[in-house]
Amino acid sequence: MSSNAEITGPVSQEDIEAAEKLKNEANEFFKKQNYNRAIELYTKAIEKNSKNAVFFANRSIANLRLENFGYALSDASKAIELDRAYTKAYYRRAAAHMSLGKYKLALKDFEYVTKVRPNDQDAKLKFSECNKIVKKIAFEKAISVDKKEVNIADSINLDAMSK
Numbered sequence: 001m002s003s004n005a006e007i008t009g010p011v012s013q014e015d016i017e018a019a020e021k022l023k024n025e026a027n028e029f030f031k032k033q034n035y036n037r038a039i040e041l042y043t044k045a046i047e048k049n050s051k052n053a054v055f056f057a058n059r060s061i062a063n064l065r066l067e068n069f070g071y072a073l074s075d076a077s078k079a080i081e082l083d084r085a086y087t088k089a090y091y092r093r094a095a096a097h098m099s100l101g102k103y104k105l106a107l108k109d110f111e112y113v114t115k116v117r118p119n120d121q122d123a124k125l126k127f128s129e130c131n132k133i134v135k136k137i138a139f140e141k142a143i144s145v146d147k148k149e150v151n152i153a154d155s156i157n158l159d160a161m162s163k
Helices: 013-031 035-048 053-065 069-082 087-101 104-115 120-145 158-162
Strands: none
Touching: 013 035, 013 053, 035 053, 035 120, 035 158, 053 069, 053 087, 069 087, 104 120
């Protein structure tokens, strides 16, 4: 992504239209599971118009499919920064958090999605699964016992050997 894209002023109508065309082309590659090409085109769309949350969210899901979880997380977070009400971006960020083992953060995003879309069964299921993982980790942490490091040399009873 161009570093200038983030600091420019208003986006021209021409750039908005060009970015939309690039996004539509990227969507076609995404449907064909050509995620690398889709990412390239979403990136070009972002270079034309860095103020559209959909472009970042779409690039996020393409990165998720390629298991580029850090990039997916970054893009989903940027989409949320641009549009706090964009539910798909929260869902994608939650998926990225889960993939990175950040279950508490994922749970927070899934919770948001289930509140905004209470009839979304998939979101409810993911929230429930994530909640179980968070509780399991908390339980395992609670019952774990810190193991004291033992030096093997200290555990040898030299007196017993000499008898």
